[in-house]
Amino acid sequence: EYVNVGELFNYILNRFDMIIANDDKPEKYYTIKREITDSQIWVELDTSKFTQVVDNIMNNAIKYSPDGGVITARMIDRKTEVVLSITDQGLGIPKKDLGHIFDRFFRVDKARSRAQGGTGLGLAISKEIIERFGGKIWVDSSEGKGSTFSISLPYEAYDPAEDEWDDGEWDD
Ligand code: ATP
Ligand code: MG
Numbered sequence: 001e002y003v004n005v006g007e008l009f010n011y012i013l014n015r016f017d018m019i020i021a022n023d024d025k026p027e028k029y030y031t032i033k034r035e036i037t038d039s040q041i042w043v044e045l046d047t048s049k050f051t052q053v054v055d056n057i058m059n060n061a062i063k064y065s066p067d068g069g070v071i072t073a074r075m076i077d078r079k080t081e082v083v084l085s086i087t088d089q090g091l092g093i094p095k096k097d098l099g100h101i102f103d104r105f106f107r108v109d110k111a112r113s114r115a116q117g118g119t120g121l122g123l124a125i126s127k128e129i130i131e132r133f134g135g136k137i138w139v140d141s142s143e144g145k146g147s148t149f150s151i152s153l154p155y156e157a158y159d160p161a162e163d164e165w166d167d168g169e170w171d172d
Contacts, residue, residue, distance in 0.1 A: 002042045003050070005082055005153065006075055009036060012054045013073055016062075029068050030061075036075040041082045043155045049129045053137075056122035057086050057149045063116050065090030065146075078152075081135075085150040093141040101139055102127045 065088045072087040100106045107120040130137045141147035
């Protein structure tokens with residue numbers, strides 16, 4: 001299905017804002033800063049699969065950051081592709097591990113990660129999903145400073161409101 005990516009991205013992030021608003025004693029405090037273009041970009045993807053990817057990256061950003069961190073969510077229109085990124089101020093990922101982060105069951109520092117819970121599958125599944133949409137996913141990280149996970153999705157200019165093939169009927 002064709003999805004308005006900016007709208008969907010904002011909607012997914014709203015749910016993370018609500019986690020704080022609805023909880024008296026959240027496990028962790030964080031702030032989400034948004035820098036999201038208001039371009040209407042329509043991409044053919046599966047809403048629930050895309051949500052699963054953003055959920056995993058957001059959950060990681062929270063899980064691997066100290067209390068009170070700022071998470072920045074960005075969306076940039078590069079005309080033939082849209083780039084979404086999530087930046088945290090967390091633990092970061094050691095240089096030697098950067099090449100393995102998307103491998104199945106890989107976790108940085110087994111002991112530390114075990115205490116956090118999880119299986120080490122989230123990013124491997126995310127990569128499979130994004131590549132199935134014809135997109136890319138990658139990470140930039142600096143140990144002790146934080147990480148940025150980015151997703152690029154190719155798109156062609158499309159506006160369902162102007163799609164003559166939609167149903168062939170006009171109400172006005
Ligand atoms: P799961 O997602 O299956 O519950 P997980 O979070 O451990 O478990 P992934 O999401 O695949 O698995 O992440 C793999 C590993 O990459 C994590 O265990 C963690 O060591 C590291 N990692 C992922 N995201 C971050 C991040 N934002 N900051 C620091 N380390 C990260
Ligand atoms: Mg995860």
